[in-house]
Amino acid sequence: MISGPTEGQHAPPTGGDDLPSLVEQPPRERWLRVLTALGSVQGYIGLILVLAVGIATKGTVFLSQGNLTNAVGAFASRGILAIGETLVILAAGIDLSVGSMLALASMTSAMLLAEADMSPLLILPLCMLVGAAMGFVNGAGTTWLRIQPFVMTLATLSIFRGIDRQMSNNVSVGTEIVQDNGELTPHSEQFQLFGTPGRNLFEGVLGAGVYYPVLAFVVTAAVFHVILTKTKFGRHIYAVGGNETAARLSGVNVAAVRIAVFTLCGMLADFAGPIDAAYSSQADPQAGQMYELDAIAAAVIGGAALKGGRGSMIGTFVGALILTLLDNVLGLNAVSDNMQLIIKGCIVVLAVVLQRPDLISSATATVRRLFRPRAS
DSSP: OOOOOOOOSSSSOOGGGGGHHHHHHHHHHHHHHHHHHHHHHHHHHHHHHHHEEEEEEHHHHHHHHHHHHHHHHHHHHHEEEEEEEEHHHHOOOOOOHHHHHHHHHHHHHHHHHHHHHHHHHHHHHHHHHHHHHOOOHHHHHTTTSSSOOHHHHHHHHHHHHHHHHHHHHTOOOOOOOOOOSSBOOHHHHHGGGGBBOOOOTTTTTTOOOOOOHHHHHHHHHHHHHHHHHSSSHHHHHHHHHHOOOHHHHTTHHHHHHHHHHHHHHHHHHHHHHHHHHHHTTOTTTTTTTHHHHHHHHHHHHHTTTTSSSSOOOOHHHHHHHHHHHHHHHHHTTTTOHHHHHHHHHHHHHHHHHHHHHHHHHHHHHHHHTTTTTOOO
């Protein structure tokens, strides 16, 4: 029988009852348990630190509703990418092509709107269907052709980006289509709602309302949290990522699970594409570059293990919030783009290291041996 993720995989493993056992253990074991506990709550600690830095440096400007709404709205499409990326990572894979898939969906949606005047209600499901097909290609390549996920998705990253540029001739396509009377066309006006504040359940409660991208991100995260924690498919994803051989011997169709997570990842990437185009009011052939790194970083900072089998959608949600607020805090403090990349890269490395307390312990032991006084 395949068991799902246990509470211990996501909750801090230490508590009041663990203290006596910690004292009785050798120093190295105690440090391992402390570091493991720290790694399990690293996302929440990181979120508190980023909030503290933002409040300390920019105070009310940082906490203003307009600033936070804009910050989360700008990151929502990458947050949706992170949800799909988390599914793949939990199954011990990785998808580097999500940024290119988002760009291709963004361009496709803008061209369908501008050149065919297609309804956004048809554009969105059509893009998601195409995204699912591209994700299926990634899944089939890694599963049936046994190509490493890193290599397979690196190749499709290039292919999808090339199709995107070929379609657009490297020219941006606007999504605000104006009629002769100066007003937006009905379909263009509907499309822009994907990326702007509008009438929703929170209007009047939170000012003018919440950005639709934010609502899409929150609802998508909630849906896939339920899928991961409450369904048989969710348990199979953890099982495949945790131990593929054991999962196969337990009757799990490993190939089907792997293809399914890549397909869902592609579908979510192309769900985020039209949202990104609407938020920017245009589809840029260069859009989505480095988004795959943000998606992976959100999952890792949130506690997902790159070797698979450990992580949660709540953790990814927190990781995406950390990157969102970090971008905002650095921007408000006029930190250059180059420094922002360096800082974000260092944070990802730190998050990965905290997930491997055995590496820290080994490094500490090595340093201790190097500086140990030699017997004369």
